[in-house]
Amino acid sequence: MAGSNEVNLNESKRVVPLNTWILISNFKLAYNLLRRPDGTFNRHLAEFLDRKVLANRTPVDGVFSFDVIVDRLLCRIYRPPSVDEAHPGMVELERPLSTTEVVPVIIFFHGGSFAHSSANSAIYDTLCRRLVGNCKAVVVSVNYRRAPENRYPCAYDDGWAALQWVNSRPWLQSGTDSKVHVYLAGDSSGGNIAHHVAVRAVESGMEILGNILLNPMFGGQERTASETRLDGKYFVTIQDRDWYWRAFLPEGEDRNHRACNPFGPNSICLEGLNFPKSLVVVAGLDLVQDWQLAYVEGLKKAGQDVKLIYLEQATIGFYLLPNNDHFYSVMGEINDFVNSNC
């Protein structure tokens, strides 16, 4: 056992920069402490350990943020400041967006395998700020309820509530067509949430312009080749994935539940629906990639527009620190995705 662990550690070290390795390894070890074998979660310790940051109405690097409460749901809004000529020193939080240009509004669902992190976690606050600068967008980060205390469908319900709120803000409208140009985005469990909120939106006739899924969290009952091949090698184990699904899915359900496996045996047919175009980023060293690739195939088979970005040498969390090529190339793709004319 000790021998194979050494091999595992050496492999992950070779593919990420030192500070990234430290960051993700720290999460991995801390999270091991938080997951209890009986399926409960040490929430107090999790909140104690999580590094959080305040919203900041003072623009920093061209982005300011503020929090809103949407019926007990906390959302953090990030936007570039627009100068108010009458009050140059003042930042207007709900200043209407451009009436001539389209300003994308990206609703972001943070990752954490449905159990960890918050909208005000430092890593996600930083990521959202980068998205604003990168895409000239407004970002709304949703502090959805987490498992195991709040199982399916709580996170999806919260995503839906946030979407409805965003859609009904006059100050988030932009462009000559005066509507809110909504994109859904998320990493890990957040990517999963983005998909399911999009399904609900489409079923309700609400328009979503695009979905951005970064290393989305999907799974299924069978064990895929990538899971077996990469188990424990790059920060993630099958065992921990299983734990998070047990924590999120309704008790007694297996991983072929549609939340986990949207194109599996319990799938809804998306064919013919006005599902948004999708940008799906898959890391080649992520052990659930076979499920993510199956998701992409599923969308294609349903006749939906999907672009896959497969990053061979990327691990989970590559987008958390801007110290690797994958980060920059993905940011470029996201920018093109939300700012293209089609």
Next chain:
Amino acid sequence: MGPYKSGISAGSSSSSSSSCAGKQSEIDGLLSGAGYKVRSSDLRQVAHRLERLETVMVNAPAEISQLASEAVHYNPSDLASWVDSMLSELNQPVPMSSDLSDLPYIDGFVAPALHQTVLSEGWTEQNTHEQQQLTVVTAVEEDSAIRLVHLLMTCAESVQRGELGLAGSLIEEMRGLLTSVNTECGIGKVAGYFIDALSRRLFSPLAVCAGSSLESDILYHHFYEACPYLKFAHFTANQAILEAFDGHDCVHVVDFSLMHGLQWPALIQALALRPGGPPLLRLTGIGPPSPDGRDSLREIGLRLAELARSVNVRFAFRGVAASRLDDVKPWMLQVGPREAVAVNSIMQLHRLLGSDSSRVSPIDSVLGWIRSLNPKIVTVVEQEANHNQPEFLDRFTEALYYYSTMFDSLEACSLQLEKSVAEMYMQREICNVVCCEGSARVERHEPLAKWRARLNGAGFRPLHLGSNAFKQASILLTLFSAAGYCVEENEGCLTLGWHSRPLIAASAWQAVSDTSAPFGRIKDNLL
């Protein structure tokens, strides 16, 4: 270069604001953005220790659960120390008693027997407690409310520029606008107080903001009941003091503002239940002289003595009457040579920040004599706000957002009378921040970062508050306060806030001696 992939060098060791990569003592900018302070020169060592920790954890899964449930964690931002402490926990399986059912600590308002399993069943991530729709001040729908905020800022700006005529007419306009917003809650309510304060500043600046000390007492008591800020301050400080007093037979608490002594029954009870028996407890309570000839300090002391007697704690009380903390001289406290001393300051230090250039600055003089007492612990709780900036507009803006959040949190209180009077308590603070200047302005709140710098500079080192204190605070809030209050850990200190905004910060300190480490945990103290 080592086994690690080399990152893009522009990104890996610089932050957006630092200019030069590669200095050995520099903190890694990217990890700092993620909330972790690690020196660039320590990265390899930290990585190595993480590897060791993982190997140990993989080989000893049973000990992981001990690490998770029993060990006390401190200051996660200091990643190197955290990893080291995890490693030392696993090498030395000395059981640490932080299981709640073992804690002798009983807070005055808590029912006994907080058994851990009961709590983990009852804990829900979002309390379904009834509460009104709440929004942060600027996310309000009404145009009038947004306009009101604009006008307030513009008025404050004109006050700062000395354009008093303009300011006056803006006040008129705002009063008019108040009729079309809801003044029962949210921005309308708090705006009303700020408009009054601005008006007072313009038209009756010499009017005194504070009322009689009897009034102050009443306001304080209702504020204590209506919201958890003071309770949090008391039980967090008490927990730290209790731990600092561990192993000492003679202990002496110096309370910088006794008020009604609400903090102390819980500590007395906890000391009574201490394994090994209670120490001799001396309490010195500082407070303003009573105007009407009563000795209110002594009255409170007598009540506390009565309580102590009922639980068999040997207790002695001394009252020190002083209108200002910097009038107190250390000899008045009569600290004995073998006593373990705790100095407790709940929202008092900021009052010393007004500078009178003719004397030694009051804060420096007080911090100096605190240090001379060589206390085992100094507990400091302060408002987490920046209300002492030199520019009036900056202070005003900060205060508007801070008190809006405070008022929002008060909305959740179901005790109507306490809530109304608590609002008056806050209104007094608002008035002081907005109307007063010079020595009259005592509400000079500064944020934790500034207090850290000040205390570090004055020869104190932090004693970190850990995950046990965090957990207790969280649990007590869940049980006794509305949903929305939130405890956070901030580099060894704890804050209590409303949703994502910290409003009050608690920290603990010890005087530095030449041979001590740069920080400590309270239990590390040796006589």
